[in-house]
Amino acid sequence: MKKILVAMSGGVDSAVAALLLKEQGFQIEGAYMKNWINEDEILGDCPWQQDIEDASAVAEALGIPFRVVNLMQEYRSRIVDYLLAGYQSGITPNPDVMCNREIKFGVFLDYAIDNGFDEVATGHYAQIREDEGARRSIIEGADPNKDQTYFLAMMRPDQVARARFPVGHLLKPELREIAQKANLPNARKKDSQGICFIGNIKMSDFLREYVPDRPGPIIRAEDDKLLGEHRGLHYFTIGQRRGIGIPSNADNEFYVVVGKDQERNALLVSFEAPTAPGLYSSRCEVSDLSFTGEPPSDDCKLEAKVRYRDPRVPIRFKRLTEDTVEITFEQPQRALALGQIIALYDGTKLLGGGVYTQIG
Numbered sequence: 001m002k003k004i005l006v007a008m009s010g011g012v013d014s015a016v017a018a019l020l021l022k023e024q025g026f027q028i029e030g031a032y033m034k035n036w037i038n039e040d041e042i043l044g045d046c047p048w049q050q051d052i053e054d055a056s057a058v059a060e061a062l063g064i065p066f067r068v069v070n071l072m073q074e075y076r077s078r079i080v081d082y083l084l085a086g087y088q089s090g091i092t093p094n095p096d097v098m099c100n101r102e103i104k105f106g107v108f109l110d111y112a113i114d115n116g117f118d119e120v121a122t123g124h125y126a127q128i129r130e131d132e133g134a135r136r137s138i139i140e141g142a143d144p145n146k147d148q149t150y151f152l153a154m155m156r157p158d159q160v161a162r163a164r165f166p167v168g169h170l171l172k173p174e175l176r177e178i179a180q181k182a183n184l185p186n187a188r189k190k191d192s193q194g195i196c197f198i199g200n201i202k203m204s205d206f207l208r209e210y211v212p213d214r215p216g217p218i219i220r221a222e223d224d225k226l227l228g229e230h231r232g233l234h235y236f237t238i239g240q241r242r243g244i245g246i247p248s249n250a251d252n253e254f255y256v257v258v259g260k261d262q263e264r265n266a267l268l269v270s271f272e273a274p275t276a277p278g279l280y281s282s283r284c285e286v287s288d289l290s291f292t293g294e295p296p297s298d299d300c301k302l303e304a305k306v307r308y309r310d311p312r313v314p315i316r317f318k319r320l321t322e323d324t325v326e327i328t329f330e331q332p333q334r335a336l337a338l339g340q341i342i343a344l345y346d347g348t349k350l351l352g353g354g355v356y357t358q359i360g
């Protein structure tokens, strides 16, 4: 019988994951990963203590052993440093995707193996399918509103081989019902929001603490007109409309960020429109490729999610070098950001992902 370490966040999804594995007769234990505590006392509440209490109460209710695994150092070096370095260099990093590869199915999985476990289970909305030769694939979660496979796009085959997602076949309301029927102590707990480690803190407040402001001009992309001043390019992402601080002075027209000019330290804006310079792209280049199984063949048609919560769209995938591919879209895509992740699919099967290194 397999021994499984369940990553328990204190939330209801991972609680039900543990419950289902227990009912299926696996030998399981629960573990909370201590990744980040609010030691610098940045604004906002950091619910990690409450989360540990909740996870521990669920483990007790299920009658399984529970432990807290301290991964704060690894989290700082592999996720927070990547995040801050990315923002400082003008790109938009994706800590949630990297957390799955580097932490949950990286150091945490290594920890589990070192401690005699065969697999790590999480409460992700994703499914594992065993293909021929017992090879495993990741398939989208059954609940279209909750599917989290995008966040698993950078997982490697050796990680997929030891991952288990016990709740991926459920719809969220079904999962809540299971939690309530089983009287799990956190059955009514609200879903967590935002970036996994910074809790309820806004990203801009977090960045303000760690990345110095670097003011520069806000410029209209079409005609180079100076419109105002920004506090630092890292506070902005392409496609952003809120918080630019420049009124359009026209009904039903809004400024949107369309680019960053690193040399001039300038934020480029334009009115929201399909023709806004740089806002929509039909092609991009993607590097740091990672595949969950066999890489797709060169020059083929696939699908992709250009960001979390976007539907899959048809693409053409063409290799340029060993580690760079060109992706072309049938329909132009809005606001692709350097440093973000594109997830590749064959139907509902997750093939892998990569990082946008050139847009347009």
Ligand SMILES: Nc1ncnc2c1ncn2[C@@H]1O[C@H](COP(=O)(O)OP(=O)(O)OP(=O)(O)O)[C@@H](O)[C@H]1O
Residues within 6 Å of the ligand: 006, 007, 008, 009, 010, 011, 012, 013, 014, 015, 031, 032, 033, 034, 035, 104, 121, 122, 123, 124, 191, 192, 196
């Ligand atoms: N600090 C943590 N300790 C242990 N496991 C964690 C932690 N954070 C996340 N996880 C695991 O990763 C999964 C996905 O994390 P995410 O932050 O997306 O939570 P979620 O979908 O809201 O799930 P949950 O309801 O279990 O919190 C969780 O279901 C859990 O298995």
